[in-house]
Amino acid sequence: MIIRIVGAGQYEVPESFYDELNVIDNKIVDLVSEGNEEGYKSELTKLIDSIKSCGSQIDDTEIVESDIIVPPEDLTFEEAKEVFKGEGIFED
Amino acid sequence: MGLFGRMETVVKSKMNKLMDRMEDPRETLDYSYEKQLEMLQDVKRGVAEVTTSKKRLQLQRSKLQQNIEKLDGQAKEAIKADREDLARLALERKSTLNIQIQGLDQQIAELEKEQEKLVAAEKRLSTKVEVFRTKKETIKAQYSAAEAQVKINESVSGISEEMADVGLAIERAENKTEQMKARASALDELIDTGTLDDLTSSGDDIDRELAKINSATTVDLELEQLKKEAGK
Numbered sequence: 001m002i003i004r005i006v007g008a009g010q011y012e013v014p015e016s017f018y019d020e021l022n023v024i025d026n027k028i029v030d031l032v033s034e035g036n037e038e039g040y041k042s043e044l045t046k047l048i049d050s051i052k053s054c055g056s057q058i059d060d061t062e063i064v065e066s067d068i069i070v071p072p073e074d075l076t077f078e079e080a081k082e083v084f085k086g087e088g089i090f091e092d
Numbered sequence: 093m094g095l096f097g098r099m100e101t102v103v104k105s106k107m108n109k110l111m112d113r114m115e116d117p118r119e120t121l122d123y124s125y126e127k128q129l130e131m132l133q134d135v136k137r138g139v140a141e142v143t144t145s146k147k148r149l150q151l152q153r154s155k156l157q158q159n160i161e162k163l164d165g166q167a168k169e170a171i172k173a174d175r176e177d178l179a180r181l182a183l184e185r186k187s188t189l190n191i192q193i194q195g196l197d198q199q200i201a202e203l204e205k206e207q208e209k210l211v212a213a214e215k216r217l218s219t220k221v222e223v224f225r226t227k228k229e230t231i232k233a234q235y236s237a238a239e240a241q242v243k244i245n246e247s248v249s250g251i252s253e254e255m256a257d258v259g260l261a262i263e264r265a266e267n268k269t270e271q272m273k274a275r276a277s278a279l280d281e282l283i284d285t286g287t288l289d290d291l292t293s294s295g296d297d298i299d300r301e302l303a304k305i306n307s308a309t310t311v312d313l314e315l316e317q318l319k320k321e322a323g324k
Contacts, residue, residue, distance in 0.1 A: 069096075
């Protein structure tokens with residue numbers, strides 16, 4: 001499975017880690033809806049660190065499509081809230 | 093839907109729009125690279141503006157410091173001349189200036205933090221642009237090769253995702269620059285109108301009242317000290 005971290009390149013992550021990442025992802029969703037900013041920040045960092053540690057970085061010269069795209073690590077709490085409604089954080 | 097899926101939707105829709113606009117990806121890549129260079133220039137300009145604002149605050153701070161030293165000297169002279177009223181006035185002014193300096197220090201520290209963040213964003217962006225530059229040549233060559241093959245769709249979707257990623261990273265850096273510009277101009281305005289001390293003396297009535305009492309006590313203590321030193 002290929003995951004892109006916005007602004008930080010692509011990582012090839014074995015499928016076996018998918019459940020583990022999914023748990024963190026769901027936790028982030030809960031924390032954002034509860035309004036828990038600190039919890040959100042640490043879980044997002046954890047998510048990105050996990051992807052980087054369990055995956056291997058894909059060379060920049062390789063052109064492949066990602067299966068999943070995750071937000072950049074500096075995504076603010078306000079932006080994260082926006083991701084859950086409307087068109088997302090970036091205007092088209 | 094989690095962040096995973098949401099981001100995918102956001103980026104995918106952006107990608108589709110890019111694809112629609114894309115007649116020949118090779119031309120679009122060159123155009124995109126030029127745009128990135130322009131944006132990088134904007135970010136660099138933003139960093140320079142923040143640095144200037146910080147220097148201006150530091151200058152303001154050293155002016156205040158000079159005034160404090162002057163007032164200190166005046167207070168001492170006044171005590172020697174048996175003019176306690178004048179000494180008290182000088183010390184009161186000094187106390188106000190000290191509060192202003194504390195405010196400025198805080199602003200300078202904050203500006204410094206923002207400056208570091210902006211410089212980091214600039215570094216990240218310029219790396220991104222450089223990577224894009226080398227990559228676009230590879231992409232162009234691959235596209236030409238792919239054009240002759242059936243694999244074209246696969247290749248193009250990968251290319252447009254790369255472009256969307258670079259576009260998003262640039263957009264974020266730009267937003268940060270805009271925020272910093274707004275912040276820097278607000279600070280300038282405050283200094284120009286001389287209301288910076290109002291800004292720093294935030295807090296409620298009780299805080300202000302307590303600060304006033306505190307300041308008065310400091311003045312009294314300093315006055316006593318000066319008198320003792322002058323043997324009065």
